[in-house]
Amino acid sequence: MKNYLADSNGYYGEFGGAYVPEILHKCVEDLQKTYLTVLESEEFKKEYNQLLRDYVGRPSPLYLAKRLSERYGCKIYLKREDLNHTGSHKINNAIGQILLARHIGKTRIIAETGAGQHGVATATVCALMNMECIVYMGKTDVERQHINVEKMKMLGATVIPVTSGNMTLKDATNEAIRDWCCNPSDTFYIIGSVVGPHPYPDMVSRLQSVISEEIKKQLKEQEGRENPDYLVACVGGGSNAAGTIYHYVNNEETKIVLAEAGGKGIDTKFTAATIYLGKTGIIHGSRTYVIQNEDGQIEEPYSISAGLDYPGIGPIHANLAAQKRASILPVNDDEAIEAAYELTRLEGIIPALESAHAIAALNKINFKSTDVVVLTVSGRGDKDIEVYLEHNSIHKNQN
Template sequence: MSPSRSAMAEPTADGRFGAFGGCYVPEALIPACRTLEQEFRTAWADPAFRGELARTLKLYAGRPTPVTPATRLSAELGVNLLLKREDLAHTGSHKINNVLGQGLLARRMGRTRLLAETGAGQHGVATATVGALLGLDVTVFMGAKDVERQELNVFRMELLGATVVPVTTGGQTLADATSEAFRHWVGQSETAHYCIGSTMGPHPYPWMVREFQRVIGEEARGQCAELLPAGVPDVVVACVGGGSNAAGTFAGFVDTSAQLVGVEAAGGAAIGSGSPGILHGFDSYLLQDDDGQVLEAHSVSAGLDYPGVGPEHSHLADSGRARYVSATDDEVLHALRKLAQTEGILAALESCHALAWVLRAAGTSELPSGSTVLLTLSGRGDKDAAQVRELLK
């Protein structure tokens, strides 16, 4: 397929990217989704809204984030590795880009509360942060297992004034937290905005979140134009759970010759091991059995511990514009330690999935020596330090 910006254009009127997407929600939420789409379209076309978001991203979130050459690691691998440093954004990840957009939109809509789901806790922290900034109450739903392994982020959310609700149903991870957040939104949609953290959920969320995260790819495109003789990297790679950091990054390069590579968790590889199905209001690749029952995902990183993937990623995979691979927990832990000891950067376990693929592929036909690679470092690894310490014992 030849590069084309239309590969990541606006979805169809019914919220689809090719065969995927849609809006499969209870009847009570249909008006809320339609209102949200209308309000987002109006706001996104309003220079005042776009200007306020851009100013806040710059003055509060710390954008633009830099592109850092990984000099020592590049020399070791034989490829030119560049890191888009979302770990340096306020709150420590790319999540702030989307939440600031949704928070400003919620305030514009007259909503007084934000509901959110979180796995690794970074989206929850970002939502709590924006709630404090804008004067909005925040309730965050988090799987009980994730509450235990992300204790520091739970404390951060509570310190910022948010209420954290442990979810004890199902596998007690991200998928269950998402289900609980949806259940609460059904009865509170007139006063509360559900601030979904990734490019998942019913239309217009996958499109809206991608547009709020597009700033990553657009910044990186300009930065690569200054850094690279060819102007664009050979390969653009990012980790994929729901897929917001990857979607935002890919949006900046989809109309170039760059190869787009998304890296899933081996135990949650919806594209690599799943089949089409419906979950949390959208149609996409899911981990499910022969009877259509959703299977529990597994990943060392709570942020990728989800059995599905955003519908636009499914479309990019089926169209051939992007390809999706996976990394094992052991590869991820090795990548985390390698980056820390060669570049002095402690990255999130989620981000280290993308790096794990680069370490594995460098010097092979997948990533020939001399290639230039842009990797989105979606978050910092402070949140994972206690967990990693136990895993590496």
């Protein structure tokens, strides 16, 4: 049986590894040596699980979406990560990493954020644990995710707008790494997705794997079986997807569908469909697929969703695509908007723009009536209301 999870060196097939500047070598190496010991210790598990239960509000519900199921002619369950404290799956990882940071004696926390959900989650756990918090966020994203910026400030974080590149997630990550290089002794970098140098992709996958752990139990209760026919999730860096598939990835009976940001179309320059268009390269410390030009320079990605416009992809997903273990479906901006309205009108759930890409993927799959589908709603749509309203004209003639 194939193993699609990380090996001991942090590789997923040919993807992964740790390509870091010399100054960070010791930080990363120390983390590699300690993360599994901490994550697997009884003390960590007890505190982590208690916080997930009493603070985050887990388990998140697995909801049978009856009207959506009728629309697509199969049984669709929604994994409701949007109901977590702070409004997305990001908190699962932030709590785990800050407990690890505290364990290894770091006192200053930095993070990058695109849509702001990871920034809010990090600022939240820093308030909880009384730690200094600096969040790097592209100036473009600061403007389009204004509410999340105000939340972070209210929680006591310092938000630093980044003005390099096209001022989005990639650029925020560059600045966070630069900060880490300057302050390696006291600073812990809480990375928000399954990207970056080993051990981050594996560590974040493990912390998010609570999602698939719960799906197995909940599906058993509701359907009498642990394994769905399909798992569907959106991918930018890919942490909600990694969490959704973690306990299923080596069981090839369950099909995996990943929806990435097609932007204005994969045949335009305005896209973030990394798996579809990318070539193998190195970005932010890991070997993966990267959107790049003939000279190997990273191309600026584009998506209507601030959380999906990243020019790389988590190495776990690059490998799933290379091994044909997952189907990758690019979803364009207008399809995502359409899907968000569909879910809202059919089920009374307003999804984050990121999650709307996963909903839109349903339209691209031929389901059988007996199929059981689990789709992760990774976040709630409060932060995207302004974008939805701007595009409301398409829908004003609909009932």
